[in-house]
Structures are given as structure tokens and as C-alpha cells.
Amino acid sequence: MSAPPAHRLLARLRHFTVFSPEERNAINSACGGSALVARQRRDLIREGDRPRGVPLILEGWAFRYKTLEDGRRQIIALHLPGDLCDIHGSILRKMDHSIGALTQVRYVELTRDQIDDLAALGPRVHQALWWDSLTTAAIQREWTVNLGQRDALERLSHLFCELIFRLRAVGMIDGLRCEIPLTQTDLAEATGMTPVHVNRMVQELRSRQLIRWKGREFEALDLDGLCDVAMFNPAYLHLDHEGRHLDALG
Amino acid sequence: MSAPPAHRLLARLRHFTVFSPEERNAINSACGGSALVARQRRDLIREGDRPRGVPLILEGWAFRYKTLEDGRRQIIALHLPGDLCDIHGSILRKMDHSIGALTQVRYVELTRDQIDDLAALGPRVHQALWWDSLTTAAIQREWTVNLGQRDALERLSHLFCELIFRLRAVGMIDGLRCEIPLTQTDLAEATGMTPVHVNRMVQELRSRQLIRWKGREFEALDLDGLCDVAMFNPAYLHLDHEGRHLDALG
DNA sequence: CCTGCTCGTTCACCCATGTTAACGCCAACC
DNA sequence: GGTTGGCGTTAACATGGGTGAACGAGCAGG
Numbered sequence: 001m002s003a004p005p006a007h008r009l010l011a012r013l014r015h016f017t018v019f020s021p022e023e024r025n026a027i028n029s030a031c032g033g034s035a036l037v038a039r040q041r042r043d044l045i046r047e048g049d050r051p052r053g054v055p056l057i058l059e060g061w062a063f064r065y066k067t068l069e070d071g072r073r074q075i076i077a078l079h080l081p082g083d084l085c086d087i088h089g090s091i092l093r094k095m096d097h098s099i100g101a102l103t104q105v106r107y108v109e110l111t112r113d114q115i116d117d118l119a120a121l122g123p124r125v126h127q128a129l130w131w132d133s134l135t136t137a138a139i140q141r142e143w144t145v146n147l148g149q150r151d152a153l154e155r156l157s158h159l160f161c162e163l164i165f166r167l168r169a170v171g172m173i174d175g176l177r178c179e180i181p182l183t184q185t186d187l188a189e190a191t192g193m194t195p196v197h198v199n200r201m202v203q204e205l206r207s208r209q210l211i212r213w214k215g216r217e218f219e220a221l222d223l224d225g226l227c228d229v230a231m232f233n234p235a236y237l238h239l240d241h242e243g244r245h246l247d248a249l250g
Numbered sequence: 251m252s253a254p255p256a257h258r259l260l261a262r263l264r265h266f267t268v269f270s271p272e273e274r275n276a277i278n279s280a281c282g283g284s285a286l287v288a289r290q291r292r293d294l295i296r297e298g299d300r301p302r303g304v305p306l307i308l309e310g311w312a313f314r315y316k317t318l319e320d321g322r323r324q325i326i327a328l329h330l331p332g333d334l335c336d337i338h339g340s341i342l343r344k345m346d347h348s349i350g351a352l353t354q355v356r357y358v359e360l361t362r363d364q365i366d367d368l369a370a371l372g373p374r375v376h377q378a379l380w381w382d383s384l385t386t387a388a389i390q391r392e393w394t395v396n397l398g399q400r401d402a403l404e405r406l407s408h409l410f411c412e413l414i415f416r417l418r419a420v421g422m423i424d425g426l427r428c429e430i431p432l433t434q435t436d437l438a439e440a441t442g443m444t445p446v447h448v449n450r451m452v453q454e455l456r457s458r459q460l461i462r463w464k465g466r467e468f469e470a471l472d473l474d475g476l477c478d479v480a481m482f483n484p485a486y487l488h489l490d491h492e493g494r495h496l497d498a499l500g
Numbered sequence: 501c502c503t504g505c506t507c508g509t510t511c512a513c514c515c516a517t518g519t520t521a522a523c524g525c526c527a528a529c530c
Numbered sequence: 531g532g533t534t535g536g537c538g539t540t541a542a543c544a545t546g547g548g549t550g551a552a553c554g555a556g557c558a559g560g
Contacts, residue, residue, distance in 0.1 A: 064391070066391070066392075066395050068395075068399060068400075068481050069481050070481070072399045073399070074394065074395040074398040074399045076391045076394050076395065077391075086384075088380045088384065089384065091377050091380050091381055091384060092381070092384055092385075092388075092488055093488070094485065094488075096388050096391075096392075096485050096486040096488070097391060097486075127341050130338045130341050131341055131342070133383075133387075134336075134338065134339060134341060134342055135342075136387075137383075137386075137387055137390065138342075138346050140387065140390045140391060140394065141314070141316070141326045141327075141346075141347060141390060142316075142346075143394050144324065144326050144390065144393050144394055144397060145316050145318075145324040145326065147394060147397035147398045147442065148324040148397045148439075148440075148441070148442030149318060149322045149323070149324045149442060150318075151516075151517095152516075152517070183536085183537065183538090184537075184538065184539095185536095185537080189398075190398075191398070192397065192398030192399060193517075193518085194517075194518055194519080195537090195538085196517090196518075196519080196520095196539085196540090197516090197517055197518070199538065199539060199540085200517090200539095200540095202538090203539085231318050231319050231320070235344065235346050236346040236347075238342055238343070238344075238346070401546075401547090402546075402547070433506085433507065433508090434507075434508065434509095435506095435507080435508095443547070443548085444547075444548055444549080445507090445508085446509085446510090446547090446548075446549080446550095447546090447547055447548070449508065449509060449510085450509095450510095450547085452508090453509085501560100502559105502560090503558100503559085503560085504557100504558090504559090504560105505556100505557085505558085505559105506555105506556090506557090506558105507554105507555090507556085507557105508553105508554090508555080508556100509552100509553080509554080509555100510551100510552085510553085510554105511550105511551090511552085511553105512549100512550095512551095513548100513549080513550095514547105514548085514549080515545105515546105515547095515548075515549095516545100516546095516547090516548085517544105517545090517546085517547095518543105518544080518545075518546085519542100519543080519544070519545095520541100520542090520543090520544100521540100521541090521542095522539100522540085522541085523538105523539080523540080523541105524537105524538090524539080524540105525536105525537085525538080525539100526535105526536090526537090526538105527534105527535095527536090528533100528534085528535090528536105529532105529533085529534080529535105530531100530532090530533080530534100
């Protein structure tokens, strides 16, 4: 509760660079505005809206999605605590997709000026913000690969692997256990399959002793095995720091 | 041949803002370095490389792709003349994917300093560069939707529609005719299907009198019809200027 | 003129995944 | 304590798209 507002964000950025205490303070105070709350399954921003500030997720999970005329819906991205949704998105005049709350979400909306002020703190912060949007783009590319080339079991495993690594980067995993507040229908919309087939694949991963999953409690029983099934290579997350993996940073 | 180097880039940016002659000149001279050439089907940059400058495509088509361990390959994005590949990508330490030349490609590599100098010209140029990377990200999201939700015929039609709009934005279309230097195998790798099935879908579009395509010569015989099949909505390209469509700009 | 290559085309077959529909569990609520 | 609704689960069946293989057109090179 009393964690500084940019706690998760800083945890993530730490994988790119090391900030001075002043920089950390500045980032924290920029993010210290009054938090907004989106109720579960409500939208933060809807397609067609004029973008306002940049949402920074403090607590809860959000997701971007796009709906086709005939109702089919694709989840385009998942956002965990510490994620900035679309820095500089306000340059575009209209949202071309929506952002919704998967769980209840606490967030702040950074203004364009706040972002600019942060960037003006110096090259380290400036680059860290760029790093943030570049890694977001890299994740989007990987989702493209996932949907285009992997089969159902691989796609699902890959998504689980990505979530594990991303949750670890913001300190939200306990060993190989974490909370995954997604329904199988959500997974279906994210991986381009039907809920029925997601269920089949979940069963398959369970029977191979790769995962345990009940309610929101998720555990990777064999992360290496899961990565193998998914052909998961975490390089695209760009979480290693100058070649050393973060673990080495203590 | 004697077109200014940033000709296509400026044509595209014009959809976002109107530059002063000074700004245009500055952009042109930044892009006026000696051009590099990549032979057809060679890579400009390979996965694992340290990013160098930002490639700006002057002539020819390039593509980003990623290969899985077992050889499956996904084309992640297509780049036409006037496209900047990955502004600020050099912040990341390693490329997580490759960029290859579909045709012979003439390009320049802008350095980080050149980009920074451009951005320092003023808010209009600065924002235009952001607009560029935001629309690139929007295209990537739409590809995610395409692969996740649309069936084979829709996917292929959607890609054709996108290419038509993007080629139009850089003045590379003559009515509804253009050059598409993609093989059916390329299309297969971009749309996540097999070459055989691409062929079936191409036949289908031909028999519905929606397209004509022979060699590199492509023509949309009925663009509205093609958009309908694809459920194509060009909003994500963000090519309209303050609400007016560019056509109104003359 | 033959050779070899790439690319488009077609066919027969089969499997991964979609579809539709039930059913059961559990928690929220009256 | 019954009712409702969301979610996971299962089953039977249908189909879109993958697979593997063959063939031909066009073109570059010797």
C-alpha cells in the first residue's frame, strides 16, 4: 500500500539502467498524482476517444483490445503493474483501439508535460523511457510471431512464459508461483483460439506436469519444459542489463 | 532519380503535419548521406547484431522477420520507401529480429545524432517523428488482430488493402494499380498460412473480380469490395490530417 | 538448345481447431 | 436454501487449412 507510486515501473526500468536517487525521486513524484480506479471489466479508454494522458498501471491488470465489426475481439496486449500504456500516444488524434481493465485497476495518468519533464532530467531517464516503448513494441512483434507461426499449445505456453518473465521483472512472482487473473476466454482472445480449445490445451499442459492452475493461482511446475514447448526465447523482452542477467545485480 | 532523398518520407509525414520549407530542407539534408544498397533477399541487419543507425528506405521494399528454432519464419512487418525502421532502436543492445531486403533496397542509415538534431528543429518535426513510430506500432497491432481473428481470405485481403493505402500515402500508386514485389510464399509468411493456401485465396479473390495480379503488377478491381471482405478500416494508419482526409489537401 | 531454378498451380488426403451444446461447480444474491 | 450467472469442462461432429507431391510456365545461364 505504502510502496512508492513508481515502485513497479522502477523495478522494470532497473533492467535497463541504474538511476540515481534523485532520478528515482523525480520519477516517483511525477507518478505521485492522485490515482484513478477503473472497475473490473470497464474501459480506461475507448477506441475513437481522443487520447488523454499516459496511463501508468499501479495495481491490477489491463489489456488492449480491438473489436471487428462482426464482434470478434482480439486482445492485442496485456499490461501489468508498472506498465506505461502508449507514451506519446496523445500525439495521435484518435485511439485506434481500446484499453480495458481485466481486474480492478489503479492507475495514474501522466500528462505529456510530465513525461517531457522526466525526459528532460537527463539522457538516462530519457533513454529509459525510449527503452520502455521499444520493449513494448518488441512484445507486440513477438505476439505477431506467436499468432502467425505457433500452434495452439505453443501459443498458450509462450504466453505463460512471457507473463512469468514480465511478472518477475516487476517483482510479482514468488518462485514460479504467481497470480494470473485471466479467464480461459481471455486467453482465447489473446491467442486467437476458442475458449474450448484453450481448455484442451490447458489440460494438456497440466497432464504434462508443466503447469498447475486453479482459480487465479498459477504455478509453472517446470519452467524449462514450458519454455521448450513454446520455443520461448526471452531476448525480446530486453531484460538483461548490459549482457549480465539481472539476477547478477542482486 | 533526382527526387530529394526524403521525398517519400516527406510525402508520408505530410499526412500528419505541414512543414515549413526550412524544415523540409533540414529533413532532406539529414537524409542526404551516401545511400547504401542491399541486394535482393539479403539482410540489412540480422538478429543478434548491435543496432547501428536507423535505416530509412529510399527505394525498394524491406521486411522484418523472425525465425523460430525449427525454421518456421514469420514476416513481422513490411517496409516501403519512406519508412523509417525503428527510430531509436539503437537504444536496445541487440536486434531481436532481422530486417531483410525483399527487392533490391536503396537506403540511408541515419545516426542517432541526426535523429536528435531533427527532433531539435522544433515541436512539429519532433512530433512527426513520434507520429511515425506510433503509426508503425499501430500497424503492428493491426497485424496482431489480423493473425488472431481473421480467416485466410480476410487476412490476405486486409494485407492488400493496407498496402494500397500505404503506397498511396507515399505516392506510389497509380489509381488502383501498383507494384507488389511479393511472392506468394512471402505473403504466406506474412499472413501465417502456407503458400498453397495463399494461392487458393488469391484465386478466390480473382474469381470474385476483386483483384488482378500478374507478376508484380497488381490492381484492385474493386477496392470497396476488397475492404468489405477484409473488414478493413484505415483508421489505424492515422493518415487523415486533422479530420480531413489528405485528398482534401491537394 | 538444353538445363536448372523459382514460382505459381492443382490435387488428394488428413488433422488441428472450430462449433454447438450440455453439464457441473461455485460464489453472489435474494 | 433456492436461484442465477460466470466459468471450466467434456463430447460429437464439421471444416478450414495444412501436407506432400507433382507439374508447368517463365527465365537466366552455359
